[in-house]
Amino acid sequence: MALSPMDVTQLAAVDTARAARVLNDVRNATLSGQRAPVAPRPVIEQSWGRMLRSGVDPDHDFRSGLLSREEVQRRRESSTLRHVLPVLREGLLSVADVAHHIMVVADEDGRVLWREGSSPVLRKADGLGFELGADWREDVVGTNGVGTPAVVRRPVQVFAAEHFVRTHATWTCAGAPITDPRDGRLIGVVDVSGPLETMHPATLAWVDTVAKLAEARLRELHLTSLEQLRAVAAPVLARLAGRALVVDRDGWCAAVTGMPYVSRIALPKSLTGGRRWLPPLGLCAVEPLAGGWLLRPADEPVPSGGTRIVLDLSQPRRWSMTVTGTAGTWSHELSPRHAELLYLLALHRGGRSAAELAEDMFGDAGRTVTVRAEMSRVRRYLGGLLEHRPYRFCEEADVEVLLPENPHDLLPHSTAPGVAQGRTA
Structure with missing residues (x-):
């Protein structure tokens, strides 16, 4: 009887070796174009597809140059992640050491900046090239618990042969992205990794919870900084x-x-x-x-005239919008959710109702409250360039969308049905 992907995950909790064999058969069959005994989990199957398109060799362990100690230290000192290290250590290290895991923290470029935990496991990680300063982007070392969460922008557990590169199949890892609550920008990934036999199905939820605690800490720090700025501003505004x-x-x-x-x-x-x-x-x-x-x-009105909006979705993890008008040019970096919404509006210049956008985003026309809340946030920086009832770019705006060279690389984090259709167009 064939196992579903969920059954394989459950099987790994009680029979690690059998689960590893099943996944190895799935991987070999999938990569050779044959019918697999079990369908890979969607997040893994999509990652494997990206690896095949980008030319990552599944049979060779490619390692890019390590950063120097000086560069690792420079990145540590400049990264926002340094503010949440105490939260990550408190939430992960005590359990990780006992469970024969290590905690790995990488920056937004996939570079390993911190690595702590079980000493024997750290030595095994060295053998995989999972070292300080190593580049663990997905398009460099294949499907893994650092690079893949950074691409899809959600927690991912990668078990055994779900790793794209064959030499990593003795490893298991669970990683969660950490975003800056000020702008939604990815600032890094926290990962808990270890040998195959240390896998536990609850690890992913544990890592994701600690990542959310880290983001909550960043929100607290931001509110504190706003309070300090408010104290500076009070006498200035009073005059x-x-x-x-x-x-x-x-x-x-x-x-x-x-x-x-x-x-x-x-x-x-x-x-x-x-x-x-x-x-x-x-x-x-x-x-x-x-x-x-x-x-x-200022009191005088802004001159009227044509406006050009360029929505740049061509890069895998950085999306932006640039507006050019008679008053000048400005750019805004987009969060993953806003990149999805603006792409859908650019696709439907006639406009979309809240229900239609909810269907495009979630496959559920009833989720209009979520859509309206996000569109309210978008209007804070787009202003009059975005109209509503229905939601649409204003008629005077010339909108251009820059897409990835390969349609399958369009907003790879997105599970929105409307975006998925765009990947196959």
Whole structure:
């Protein structure tokens, strides 16, 4: 009787060796184009497809150059991950050491920056090239618990022969992405790994929970920094007449006077002082403050004219939108969810209702509350360029979408039915 992928996962909890043999047969059959005895789990099957398209050799263990100790230290000191290391260590290390696992923390580029846990397992990891400074991106070393969660933007457990590269089939790992709550940007992946026999079905949920605790810690730190900026802003705003607001370097609002409160303003990456056009405020006088910016909207209207919007989805993990109009050019880095929504709206220039977008995103037309909440966030930086009832780009905007060279690489994290259709178009 054939086993479903879920049965294989359950089998591994009681008979690791048999589960490994089943998965090895599945892998060999799938990669040779034959009918597999069991269908691979979708997240693994999709990853294998990316590996075959990108040319990763499943029979050779390719290792790129390690970063120097100096470069590892430089990345540690500049990474936001350093703020959550105590949370990760407290939540993972004590159990990992007893269970013969190691904890690995990699940055957004897939480079291993921290590695701690069981000493014997650390030595075994060395034999796999799982070392400090190593590059564990999926398109370098194949399907794995660091690179694959970074691509799909959700927790993934990779067991035995689910690893694309054959030499990794004696290993098991469970990784979860860590994102910056300020902008949704991927900042790294935390992974718990060990030899095949250490696999446990609850490991993935455990790692994901600790990753979410790390993100909660980052939110606490951000709120603290906004409070500090608010204290700096109070005397400045008290002396001003008219409209003004103070935002941090990421555009989150700390204080406002003379105008309705907005939670966040989209700022260009290289903002400087002077007169700048900022959506949705228009022309503003921009002045630096300690830890942020003072923004004073101008009274004169923004000149009207044509607008060009370029939605760049060509890169596997970085998506952005660039707007060019008569008032200048600005760019905004997109979260995975907003990249999906804007792609769907670019695909349907006539517009989509909340129910239609819910169907496109989740396959469930009833999830309109989630769609409306996300579209409200999108409108905070797109302003009048995005209309609603139905949701659509404004008619005056010329919208261009830059897609990956291979359609299968379109938003690889996405499980949205509307995006999946785009991959096969």
